[in-house]
Amino acid sequence: MFSKTCKYAINAMIYVASLPIGNERASLKDISKAINSPEAFTAKILQALVRDDLLISVKGPHGGFSINGKASEIYLAQIVDSIDGNLLFTGCALGLKKCAEEHPCAVHYKFKAIREHLTGMLHSTNLTDMADRVNNGISFLKY
Amino acid sequence: MFSKTCKYAINAMIYVASLPIGNERASLKDISKAINSPEAFTAKILQALVRDDLLISVKGPHGGFSINGKASEIYLAQIVDSIDGNLLFTGCALGLKKCAEEHPCAVHYKFKAIREHLTGMLHSTNLTDMADRVNNGISFLKY
């Protein structure tokens, strides 16, 4: 479904979004600890998220990463699209190059509904929703 | 979603299921041509499907692969499970090792509905359904 890279990215974004007001920035070390991910690899992912304007980074002591803009306006779909590309949203489930209504793969129509269900969820779930639940101990970012 | 291997497997199974009565067997060469897949790689996949009792193979002239049992009783879910394993059905969307109701990942509940939708489809779509549509020119196995 999602690549491992993308899973790390989603959990990392939620973690940063879950930080308290006044301390909205976390270091690479904090983040990879919070989501139990390999630090150096996570660094690459965070760099990509910064390049894609989903995070802002600051170097130096007390530097780190923070959400670019409002967490309530960042949706899962943006993270997935940024890391895994739009293939989950537009690619053919059975790998056909030119899968389309006029040339559909064997699961085209059945899959269409599922894809819409999935993308609908990704486009309607924002970071604040998820961060709040993490802060309330309702959901978890690791283990 | 599905691995490339799994996509080949699904299309291959549909192709074999689409063969006319009295000629229900296709060679590796025929199959990989019909689904436009790399021949040697497809051989490995077919071997796995034979080992998993989804296909029957016969060596020698006019040998090849045929569906083991009734195509109408083989569901997409079996193929996916055979090739990709049950992670699509049971794994955590965000990669948590012990994701569960009492320790859910950030998308656990939202994802649950989608997973059920997907697995419902996979468990209710059989090879005959799909093969018929291919035979009627309604859907396609390549390009």
Added chain:
DNA sequence: ATAATTAAGGATATTTTTGTCCTTAATTTA
């Protein structure tokens, strides 16, 4: 200014997935 801290990014390594090649085994046809 200097030292300490932290992200950026290049190079490289490891693992997994995808793919190829070749020999062997089984079966059929002549």
Added chain:
DNA sequence: TAAATTAAGGACAAAAATATCCTTAATTAT
């Protein structure tokens, strides 16, 4: 029986995904 055909399977290769290491650049605190 011999030759031809086709799948099985081991060994290997290439590509992609995942992961590490190290140096540089930026920022902050002393």
